[in-house]
Amino acid sequence: RKEVEQDPGPFNVPEGATVAFNCTYSNSASQSFFWYRQDCRKEPKLLMSVYSSGNEDGRFTAQLNRASQYISLLIRDSKLSDSATYLCVVNPSGTYKYIFGTGTRLKVLA
Amino acid sequence: DTAVSQTPKYLVTQMGNDKSIKCEQNLGHDTMYWYKQDSKKFLKIMFSYNNKELIINETVPNRFSPKSPDKAHLNLHINSLELGDSAVYFCASSQGNRVRETQYFGPGTRLLVL
Numbered sequence: 001r002k003e004v005e006q007d008p009g010p011f012n013v014p015e016g017a018t019v020a021f022n023c024t025y026s027n028s029a030s031q032s033f034f035w036y037r038q039d040c041r042k043e044p045k046l047l048m049s050v051y052s053s054g055n056e057d058g059r060f061t062a063q064l065n066r067a068s069q070y071i072s073l074l075i076r077d078s079k080l081s082d083s084a085t086y087l088c089v090v091n092p093s094g095t096y097k098y099i100f101g102t103g104t105r106l107k108v109l110a
Numbered sequence: 111d112t113a114v115s116q117t118p119k120y121l122v123t124q125m126g127n128d129k130s131i132k133c134e135q136n137l138g139h140d141t142m143y144w145y146k147q148d149s150k151k152f153l154k155i156m157f158s159y160n161n162k163e164l165i166i167n168e169t170v171p172n173r174f175s176p177k178s179p180d181k182a183h184l185n186l187h188i189n190s191l192e193l194g195d196s197a198v199y200f201c202a203s204s205q206g207n208r209v210r211e212t213q214y215f216g217p218g219t220r221l222l223v224l
Contacts, residue, residue: 032211034212042217042218043200043215043216043217043218044153044200044213044215045215046212046213046214049212085151087153089213091211095166096141096143096158096160096165096166097155097158097166098143098155098213099155100145100152100153100154100155102150102151102152103151103153
């Protein structure tokens with residue numbers, strides 16, 4: 001089993017739609033979780049950290065399910081500018097090693 | 111001001127050559143990283159330095175040698191370049207290994223080995 005797994009997509013959704021991605025991780029001791037966004041030919045940038053209680057930032061909501069070892073990202077009212085690859089990142093406790101998923105590609109269509 | 115910068119942005123070279131990529135961060139971070147993103151877009155850690163000390167050395171051919179002259183710089187030297195080394199190399203930095211630490215990435219160096 002891969003350490004961090006994501007559905008590569010692409011997810012093609014119309015503008016205004018709600019879309020959700022999941023990411024599973026194998027190390028149950030993992031403490032830190034993040035969603036990064038990567039645009040084509042650009043560097044990854046932090047979208048949001050994922051907290052145990054879940055967190056929301058505008059149209060974006062991140063959730064953590066420790067029992068099932070997955071994190072999720074929900075995007076409401078999708079915009080064309082949301083088109084990108086969304087990378088799930090896990091940092092096992094006590095290490096400097098950030099483990100990236102392969103990313104989920106989102107295309108928001110006009 | 112660019113937080114994490116890399117040079118060069120593009121590098122086209124012949125097989126067998128030796129090349130270096132430089133990275134600098136002005137965020138005052140303690141930890142720096144090198145990642146490789148291959149053609150399938152998978153981002154994999156190669157090395158990590160904390161306060162100039164090597165702390166992560168993933169299964170990387172010993173043709174790759176990182177060097178950290180100081181906390182703000184982490185360079186990557188590659189000997190005897192091979193076709194399979196073609197990829198985008200990202201440098202990143204973070205404050206340290208605290209929970210919820212954010213990594214800041216440089217713009218990437220696109221390496222093409224012919």
